[in-house]
Amino acid sequence: MNPYTYESVVHLRDTDATGRLYFPRAFDLAVETFEAYLAHCGLPLGDWLRAGTHAFPVVHAAADYLQPMWPGQPLRVTLTLEEAGTTSLPCRYEISDPAGQTLVQLRLVHVMIDARSGEKKPIPKDWRQRLFAGTPGPDASATTHS
Amino acid sequence: MNPYTYESVVHLRDTDATGRLYFPRAFDLAVETFEAYLAHCGLPLGDWLRAGTHAFPVVHAAADYLQPMWPGQPLRVTLTLEEAGTTSLPCRYEISDPAGQTLVQLRLVHVMIDARSGEKKPIPKDWRQRLFAGTPGPDASATTHS
Amino acid sequence: MNPYTYESVVHLRDTDATGRLYFPRAFDLAVETFEAYLAHCGLPLGDWLRAGTHAFPVVHAAADYLQPMWPGQPLRVTLTLEEAGTTSLPCRYEISDPAGQTLVQLRLVHVMIDARSGEKKPIPKDWRQRLFAGTPGPDASATTHS
Amino acid sequence: MNPYTYESVVHLRDTDATGRLYFPRAFDLAVETFEAYLAHCGLPLGDWLRAGTHAFPVVHAAADYLQPMWPGQPLRVTLTLEEAGTTSLPCRYEISDPAGQTLVQLRLVHVMIDARSGEKKPIPKDWRQRLFAGTPGPDASATTHS
Numbered sequence: 001m002n003p004y005t006y007e008s009v010v011h012l013r014d015t016d017a018t019g020r021l022y023f024p025r026a027f028d029l030a031v032e033t034f035e036a037y038l039a040h041c042g043l044p045l046g047d048w049l050r051a052g053t054h055a056f057p058v059v060h061a062a063a064d065y066l067q068p069m070w071p072g073q074p075l076r077v078t079l080t081l082e083e084a085g086t087t088s089l090p091c092r093y094e095i096s097d098p099a100g101q102t103l104v105q106l107r108l109v110h111v112m113i114d115a116r117s118g119e120k121k122p123i124p125k126d127w128r129q130r131l132f133a134g135t136p137g138p139d140a141s142a143t144t145h146s
Numbered sequence: 147m148n149p150y151t152y153e154s155v156v157h158l159r160d161t162d163a164t165g166r167l168y169f170p171r172a173f174d175l176a177v178e179t180f181e182a183y184l185a186h187c188g189l190p191l192g193d194w195l196r197a198g199t200h201a202f203p204v205v206h207a208a209a210d211y212l213q214p215m216w217p218g219q220p221l222r223v224t225l226t227l228e229e230a231g232t233t234s235l236p237c238r239y240e241i242s243d244p245a246g247q248t249l250v251q252l253r254l255v256h257v258m259i260d261a262r263s264g265e266k267k268p269i270p271k272d273w274r275q276r277l278f279a280g281t282p283g284p285d286a287s288a289t290t291h292s
Numbered sequence: 293m294n295p296y297t298y299e300s301v302v303h304l305r306d307t308d309a310t311g312r313l314y315f316p317r318a319f320d321l322a323v324e325t326f327e328a329y330l331a332h333c334g335l336p337l338g339d340w341l342r343a344g345t346h347a348f349p350v351v352h353a354a355a356d357y358l359q360p361m362w363p364g365q366p367l368r369v370t371l372t373l374e375e376a377g378t379t380s381l382p383c384r385y386e387i388s389d390p391a392g393q394t395l396v397q398l399r400l401v402h403v404m405i406d407a408r409s410g411e412k413k414p415i416p417k418d419w420r421q422r423l424f425a426g427t428p429g430p431d432a433s434a435t436t437h438s
Numbered sequence: 439m440n441p442y443t444y445e446s447v448v449h450l451r452d453t454d455a456t457g458r459l460y461f462p463r464a465f466d467l468a469v470e471t472f473e474a475y476l477a478h479c480g481l482p483l484g485d486w487l488r489a490g491t492h493a494f495p496v497v498h499a500a501a502d503y504l505q506p507m508w509p510g511q512p513l514r515v516t517l518t519l520e521e522a523g524t525t526s527l528p529c530r531y532e533i534s535d536p537a538g539q540t541l542v543q544l545r546l547v548h549v550m551i552d553a554r555s556g557e558k559k560p561i562p563k564d565w566r567q568r569l570f571a572g573t574p575g576p577d578a579s580a581t582t583h584s
Contacts (some may be wrong), residue, residue, distance in 0.1 A: 015163035024465035046364025062500035072338025169350045170319035192510025208354040218484025309453035
């Protein structure tokens with residue numbers, strides 16, 4: 001998997017009265033990127049939420065803010081997966097401006113659980129393959145998400 | 147039912163880069179007030195969401211913004227129920243400052259539906275009584291919400 | 293101006309524990325669309341916020357919710373400007389799914405004010421021209437927003 | 439300073455379609471707590487934002503999620519200040535349920551900057567005293583925030 005790239009812009013909704021990005025919204029940008037990546041890999045979030053079997057909550061989140069971000073500023077978010085454990089998936093995100101300057105660095109760790117019991121369970125083998133290949137799986141052509 | 151009152155303050159999270167309240171967040175304040183009122187009436191949202199039988203989505207929302215709102219500004223939200231239909235509940239909210247000046251006026255219409263089928267169904271009689279009495283029902287003492 | 297179109301998707305951040313779009317977030321989608329349209333017309337929000345001369349707050353907001361919206365659902369938002377007054381600009385938004393079914397209809401009214409005094413002032417003539425032409429103005433080539 | 443305590447509840451706006459707290463919203467709870475503490479110490483955010491001299495952005499944010507959080511759940515947030523540097527203030531937050539069980543642990547580091555130049559500058563001596571005393575300063579009686 002090469003780093004996956006998601007383009008966005010700083011929307012008014014994500015700023016605060018200091019005139020800058022309200023810092024927790026950088027995590028929202030990371031989540032949007034992860035959702036886009038899941039859809040890209042043929043694992044759209046909406047589908048497995050509805051199925052009600054798996055959940056993939058975040059157990060650790062961290063961010064370093066290197067530069068302020070202003071309304072209207074174009075952004076590029078790059079996602080890189082770290083090595084997955086049996087049940088956990090650590091993800092690194094870098095938010096940069098169009099000139100390539102790093103603005104925020106984030107790290108999120110997801111843990112796979114059973115959606116009903118809340119117990120940890122292994123990341124399914126086919127998820128693992130799709131996520132690390134970074135390419136749509138065999139039946140991804142059936143999805144309309146992009 | 148007398149108007150129900152909810153106290154809050156303009157938090158940074160609800161402002162934007164213009165320095166004021168980001169206008170959609172006035173609806174969040176109304177929803178917080180409705181949640182507090184439901185708990186006050188012995189109908190805490192968390193309980194009936196978990197039960198999975200009823201849902202009470204908003205089908206119409208409107209707001210008039212009379213005055214800007216600034217970070218740190220103390221707010222009072224008053225909720226007044228309009229006459230309910232068989233399945234619908236219109237609610238009026240007024241957000242004012244401590245001096246009593248009206249800042250925003252809102253109106254939300256909820257419709258009762260079956261959480262699974264999505265079909266409209268009558269507002270349960272005991273909900274109707276509790277909501278319009280504005281007092282906790284007989285088993286509200288069992289709830290820990292306030 | 294033909295209707296302006298903005299594509300998005302229902303992100304997890306915009307849903308709530310009922311499993312659907314949290315209704316105030318439909319206003320965020322309208323604002324995102326307006327921001328994209330302003331940039332398209334060569335009037336990027338970030339620029340005139342920084343200049344500190346104009347503000348364009350919303351004084352009226354309304355929405356009708358026709359269909360629920362689920363995480364991952366692709367959306368199309370179309371913006372149509374109504375006839376502007378001297379100081380006010382009413383905007384209609386329709387959020388629909390890829391099959392063209394209308395999900396939410398919104399109407400927002402902006403009023404042009406002086407950013408410092410808060411007094412109403414006329415919408416600048418060149419803003420009016422750009423907004424209703426729906427095409428970038430003569431110096432829009434100088435902006436990097438898209 | 440004893441730990442400062444802020445009471446809240448999981449609002450619908452802070453949940454997502456998984457039925458739980460949407461994880462970035464735990465940072466919003468920490469920020470709300472910090473705003474309440476600033477007001478408590480006679481340093482209300484709205485006042486110094488308007489003055490336009492200081493800004494106190496977050497440069498590092500981290501959270502560990504130990505337990506899921508559900509809509510309607512009552513919460514207690516406790517804030518403990520770590521030792522401040524010349525320009526930086528690290529803050530620890532613990533979100534717990536009414537029974538005292540820890541749900542989320544957070545750490546935020548603020549850095550004092552000049553609001554106009556963006557350059558770091560020392561935390562004013564009187565801020566430092568008020569923040570670490572955890573009691574309103576001499577002119578706090580003039581504020582209406584609580």
